[in-house]
Amino acid sequence: MEKPGFLYIMANRRNGTLYLGVTSDLPKRVWEHRVGAVAGFTREHGCKLLVWYQAFESLDAARLRELQMKKWKRAWKLREIEGLNPEWEDLFDRLTPL
Incomplete structure (x- = not known):
């Protein structure tokens, strides 16, 4: 069974620098x-x-996106x-703990 994947965007501030990444362990x-x-x-x-962030059934699907x-x-x-996040809040605290 394949691991789920996540596509995510990190930022330094609202409308600031963006980073797009993929992982199997988002938190x-x-x-x-x-x-x-x-x-x-x-x-x-x-x-x-x-x-x-967006969840996918597989890491490959997340990488494709x-x-x-x-x-x-x-x-x-x-x-x-x-x-998804009109106020540009940090969504980290909404994730499942490590």
């Missing part, structure tokens, strides 16, 4: 971004807010975020 991966556990884009740009969304215009991504 753990978002925590890693928040504490800067892994060097890279999100740590450099301070993307610590989980502002959007990620590839599609990475081609999107920024305005489309902002519209997607604001459709």
Whole structure:
């Protein structure tokens, strides 16, 4: 049985820098971004807010959607975020604990 997958967007502030990622363990991966556990884009740009996510039945399905969304215009991504999270609240606390 395949692991479920998650596509997510991290931001440093409302309408700020965005990072699109995929994982099979969303709470753990978002925590890693928040504490800067892994060097890279999100740590450099301070993307610590989980502002959007979507669950998929498989990691492969999440990766496919990620590839599609990475081609999107920024305005489309902002519209997607604001459709789920109009206040740009940090959704991390709504996730199941680690």
